[in-house]
Amino acid sequence: DAKTTQPNSMESNEEEPVHLPCNHSTISGTDYIHWYRQLPSQGPEYVIHGLTSNVNNRMASLAIAEDRKSSTLILHRATLRDAAVYYCILRWAGANNLFFGTGTRLTVIP
């Protein structure tokens, strides 16, 4: 499975935007880019996913580079509840299992 690279940790002030980067230089044409996050003491939860075009939902936005070798998860206004580990995952369209990397631990400062 193609690998992703994320910073180990990031900090953000509350109510400010957060840009979480992910590099995936070996991505293949059929790999979807998925983001999940894991809040403390909870199982992971889905955030957003995309293939080629930028995507928006109520939780976040996903910006995908034109060559698809990197992507950025954007939280428009970080809240304390957004403090979590964020995982960027490449998922082949034909597979239903997720291969998690080490993720980025986001700390939100009040």
Added chain:
Amino acid sequence: KAGVTQTPRYLIKTRGQQVTLSCSPISGHRSVSWYQQTPGQGLQFLFEYFSETQRNKGNFPGRFSGRQFSNSRSEMNVSTLELGDSALYLCASSLETSGTSTDTQYFGPGTRLTVL
């Protein structure tokens, strides 16, 4: 709709014993996946079941096994427990109407297994 439920939430066993963990998926979901989470290895995929058949398997020894029932509920079993099996075991379910897709996976809260 109720979310994914896992029982028990906490479990303490001793080395050499076996353990069975249970997962009830979201109503209507047909695929169930299991993951192991440890501080050292992070989140690792164990196996996935769909329509009572194991469809994918991660790189774990044969001591780890699972099954899925006709109502989509799933169990995983670990035999001959080792200290290194102490972990959070997470179950996830997804809709999977077509058999293969990129449906969202919904995770349960996990079962915390401690092996003494």
